[in-house]
Amino acid sequence: MPALQGKVAVVTGGTGGLGRAVSVALAGEGIACHVTYLTDAGRSALEQDAAAHPFAHPIEFHRVDVTDAAAVARFYQDLDQRGRPVDFLINLAGGFEMSPVEQTPVQTWEHLMSLNATSVFLNCREAVARMKPRRAGRIITVSAKAALDTPGQMSAYVASKAAVLALTQSLARELKDDGITVNCILPSVIDTPANRQAMPKSDPDRWVKPQQIAEAILFLLGDGASAITGAALPLYGRI
């Protein structure tokens, strides 16, 4: 995919169970990846994965709380000053919690809305401001199968991921004449170490692999997907 070489990507949550595979796959295509993270443990894990690969552009790390509007704005200003206008925004930062509604503290609701939905809004706002004048850009968001299935016992999570889907489709309409595509992926259960630990009796062979999601994201970033915007792509594995 030569069209991807030398492009600049922001990957939020690029150190997570999904993010590590996505960051390595993008960097492997010659994309200059700017990965945001919070914890040193996450950063070290991706650094270890990346060490095995001679990337044309080494992955760069930025400690940014993606729920903090001022911190997100500073991060994009920092990229501007270094002459790195963002071509691709991959919003992977997110989290999951579940509990019956009557046992769900308002802090959990606010945390999940902030981490899963507000973070996407904040990053899209900064990235679009820089993509629009260049009339080019690709934005990927991560909702979840649960946003469509709306299972119980996880209302805050489901609402936050439904917000991501609605935000994606509204932005796709808003930006369709600006050369910017905005697409959403909907994983079911991803085969991550955290999920294997949390669900030891489940069969991980049925779960979608992080590398499979990375392949789908690469497709959405490539020339072959230039006409696709507003898509909600199911990545369910065999669930």
Ligand SMILES: NC(=O)c1ccc[n+]([C@@H]2O[C@H](COP(=O)([O-])OP(=O)(O)OC[C@H]3O[C@@H](n4cnc5c(N)ncnc54)[C@H](OP(=O)(O)O)[C@@H]3O)[C@@H](O)[C@H]2O)c1
């Ligand atoms: N795992 C699944 O089965 C599944 C299913 C459907 C959808 N999804 C969605 O897919 C995405 C990735 O999931 P995952 O399993 O890879 O999650 P994960 O392993 O928990 O990774 C979360 C990522 O978000 C980062 N992060 C968390 N809070 C942050 C903050 N305030 N500011 C900046 N970064 C922050 C983490 O950084 P640190 O490591 O530094 O804390 C990490 O890189 C999420 O949006 C999730 O909701 C996951």
